[in-house]
Amino acid sequence: MQNEDGRLSHGAATGRRGIRIRVAVGTAIALAAVNPWTVAGVAQAAAPAAAATQAATVTTVLTPNSNSASDQVRWTTDSVAPGVQVRTGVIQNTKARPVWTITLQAPAVNRLTGAATWAPVGDRTWADTTARQLRAAGFQPRVEEVRWEDYSDTPHGTMGWRVRVGSYAAEAEAQSANQGVTATGLRTGVEWTGYDGQQTADRQSIHVAVIDPATFRGTVESTHGDSVADRETTSSAAAKAKSLVAINGGFFITSDGDGVQGTVAGISAYEGKLESMAVGSRAALILADGGRHSRIADLSTTVTARSGLSTYAVQGINRAPGKIRNCGRPNATPTALPHHDLTCTAPNDLVKFTPKFRANLPEGAGTQVVLDSKDRVVSVGSLGGKVPAGGSVLQGIGSGANWLTSHSRKGQRIAVTEVIRDAKGRQVRLGAHDTIVSASPTLVENGQVHIDAKAEGTLDPKDLSFGYAWSNVRQPRTMAGIDQRGRLILATVDGRQPGVSEGFTLAEAARFMRSLGAKQALNLDGGGSSAMVVGGKLVNITSDATGERAVGDTVQVLPARRG
Numbered sequence: 001m002q003n004e005d006g007r008l009s010h011g012a013a014t015g016r017r018g019i020r021i022r023v024a025v026g027t028a029i030a031l032a033a034v035n036p037w038t039v040a041g042v043a044q045a046a047a048p049a050a051a052a053t054q055a056a057t058v059t060t061v062l063t064p065n066s067n068s069a070s071d072q073v074r075w076t077t078d079s080v081a082p083g084v085q086v087r088t089g090v091i092q093n094t095k096a097r098p099v100w101t102i103t104l105q106a107p108a109v110n111r112l113t114g115a116a117t118w119a120p121v122g123d124r125t126w127a128d129t130t131a132r133q134l135r136a137a138g139f140q141p142r143v144e145e146v147r148w149e150d151y152s153d154t155p156h157g158t159m160g161w162r163v164r165v166g167s168y169a170a171e172a173e174a175q176s177a178n179q180g181v182t183a184t185g186l187r188t189g190v191e192w193t194g195y196d197g198q199q200t201a202d203r204q205s206i207h208v209a210v211i212d213p214a215t216f217r218g219t220v221e222s223t224h225g226d227s228v229a230d231r232e233t234t235s236s237a238a239a240k241a242k243s244l245v246a247i248n249g250g251f252f253i254t255s256d257g258d259g260v261q262g263t264v265a266g267i268s269a270y271e272g273k274l275e276s277m278a279v280g281s282r283a284a285l286i287l288a289d290g291g292r293h294s295r296i297a298d299l300s301t302t303v304t305a306r307s308g309l310s311t312y313a314v315q316g317i318n319r320a321p322g323k324i325r326n327c328g329r330p331n332a333t334p335t336a337l338p339h340h341d342l343t344c345t346a347p348n349d350l351v352k353f354t355p356k357f358r359a360n361l362p363e364g365a366g367t368q369v370v371l372d373s374k375d376r377v378v379s380v381g382s383l384g385g386k387v388p389a390g391g392s393v394l395q396g397i398g399s400g401a402n403w404l405t406s407h408s409r410k411g412q413r414i415a416v417t418e419v420i421r422d423a424k425g426r427q428v429r430l431g432a433h434d435t436i437v438s439a440s441p442t443l444v445e446n447g448q449v450h451i452d453a454k455a456e457g458t459l460d461p462k463d464l465s466f467g468y469a470w471s472n473v474r475q476p477r478t479m480a481g482i483d484q485r486g487r488l489i490l491a492t493v494d495g496r497q498p499g500v501s502e503g504f505t506l507a508e509a510a511r512f513m514r515s516l517g518a519k520q521a522l523n524l525d526g527g528g529s530s531a532m533v534v535g536g537k538l539v540n541i542t543s544d545a546t547g548e549r550a551v552g553d554t555v556q557v558l559p560a561r562r563g
Helices: 040-046 124-136 171-182 234-241 399-407 468-472 506-515
Strands: 022-025 027-030 056-062 071-081 084-093 100-104 106-109 116-119 141-147 158-168 188-192 203-211 219-223 245-248 268-270 273-276 282-288 293-307 310-314 323-327 338-345 349-353 367-371 377-381 392-397 415-422 435-438 442-445 477-483 488-493 518-523 532-534 554-558
Touching (some): 100 171, 106 124, 124 141, 234 245, 245 488, 293 518, 310 349, 349 399, 367 399, 392 399, 442 477, 477 506, 506 518
Antiparallel strands (some): 071 084, 100 158, 203 488, 268 435, 293 310, 293 415, 349 392
16 A cells, blocks of 8 residues: 555565565655565555556566566556546566477366366376376477465365476477377377466566545446346447446356356346346455445355245246356256356256346246236246346246246236345345446455365366366456455456466466455456456457457446536
């Protein structure tokens, strides 16, 4: 944090021996970094907007020590509005020497489905056997130990062993050499070592927005536009909202085979109304009172339909019956626990559709009940059609369909109650100006790195074929956090761009958010979804070859309304 005289106070930005930082913002200011790979210029991004009312350039130099090479960082700072500050910078490590290489794949079995698959790391026996086979074929393999990152709920020490062949300056050169390796009958992949979390990245492009509710007179909210079943780019949504800053939000469905495209795969709430249910207990950003009071908590949801004295558990809102993206619901197959990017199934299901679902309703076997604005049954029939204005729809399959058929007569009332709770069991009550955006996992808790990757279903310690690249390899990331003063921190790092920006691992994302002073932080959707828009302009470089990705919901920082 920054004192009124412009000097950083000790605390969240305490220094580490062997790191020197020079900053130029009109006058020289001494800063200190929290982590050997981060920069105090980043930590200063959480300073009050009043401390930087004009664009500034910050140059930071980190002296090498035993844990990191030399980094050169240049930051620019813009005050977008009173209480809204945006910083842009590149962490560049001039001593990093990433290359293209060939990585062998270890045979594995998906722990949930039993299907044969492949993992980027294996046990030592596999690594030694593979290395011998490669040497016998005339190659010179290297066996590398891969250690667990700093997760709160996984083992420590050695995760497994990786086998690689060659170091190449160009991808095409590596691909050509790979033909000879695959001729041995082994499974391979060509990789950029700059994505390895075990070595320092050579370049990471970062954007950080800090919103101070004590100064900012506008609002911050999560939104899915007019329909929860639509996909739209973050920049398009920002243009319609005329926002100051916008970032992409939570996980969403991208394929018809997994449900309805655009719908959120996790909890979401807009304008005080629950529009999708939690998948287990996962991290969520609660933007209460238009972002005036924000917090991060693991949230779960319970929704119940009642007809007379009979009740039935609703397991979904605004999703295809029987398909649960990211799992995490009771009686789901193959798991009732959160499991990222897996679509579980449920033969017995009851789903509610709200007026925000402005697409054709799912069709197929089952029973559908249309309700009016007072939850009275208007009709009972087959699946399909549209949600009526001001009303809602219930769709059931299996025993859910049987319950609807038995307890839905025209004019009869079916009340649906919704309860949101945090991990401590406290109920979260939504007001008209409250919104929720969710993803996973938690990154920072109570000011400390706390990554519950296993609990939130992004990594499985017993199955390294699942989640390794998602969690342990550098990727584009979008993150959100809250500091001790209640300021909201929104950040993106570009990735999947060798030599331009390599991204963060989950552990790097957590350490980065903590270096900004975040007391609580979570990981939002990333990869090709990661986007930040400032003043209507996309400021980061998205990773999809086709351009900016159309996403589900977004977080919008909106100016104060006039009049």
